[in-house]
Amino acid sequence: MIKHVVLSFVFLTLSFSSFGLDISNYRYYQINKDLPNGKGPFYVVYIKKDDPCIFVDKIKDKTTHRFCRMGDSELDLEKNHPSIYPILMQLFGSRFSFVVAAPWNEQQCEIYLPRMELTCEPTGK
Numbered sequence: 001m002i003k004h005v006v007l008s009f010v011f012l013t014l015s016f017s018s019f020g021l022d023i024s025n026y027r028y029y030q031i032n033k034d035l036p037n038g039k040g041p042f043y044v045v046y047i048k049k050d051d052p053c054i055f056v057d058k059i060k061d062k063t064t065h066r067f068c069r070m071g072d073s074e075l076d077l078e079k080n081h082p083s084i085y086p087i088l089m090q091l092f093g094s095r096f097s098f099v100v101a102a103p104w105n106e107q108q109c110e111i112y113l114p115r116m117e118l119t120c121e122p123t124g125k
Contacts, residue, residue: 027047029046042059043056051078085100086098097110
């Protein structure tokens with residue numbers, strides 16, 4: 001157990017240093033760690049403190065995608081900030097799911113990471 005905790009800490013430290021990131025600049029940061037043994041992470045999802053949009057780094061391609069507009073919902077994390085914000089965020093495998101809390105049009109959203117496709121649908125709340 002302690003070995004796994006130490007290895008996780010080392011891996012997170014290395015992933016931050018390899019991207020030149022300082023954890024104190026982020027409100028949310030997660031790597032997809034639910035991969036088969038011996039495989040490194042493929043994606044990093046994060047939200048910066050100074051930018052309300054969702055960022056996805058595709059490690060293999062060394063590309064970064066920024067998601068502000070929430071599909072066809074007319075919600076925009078950048079333009080409507082701080083009135084709307086992502087909550088209940090979960091990175092699992094090749095999908096990142098979250099809810100956009102908006103008083104007038106809450107949305108359940110998902111980013112399919114291999115194609116960087118974002119889809120949203122109303123929650124009815």
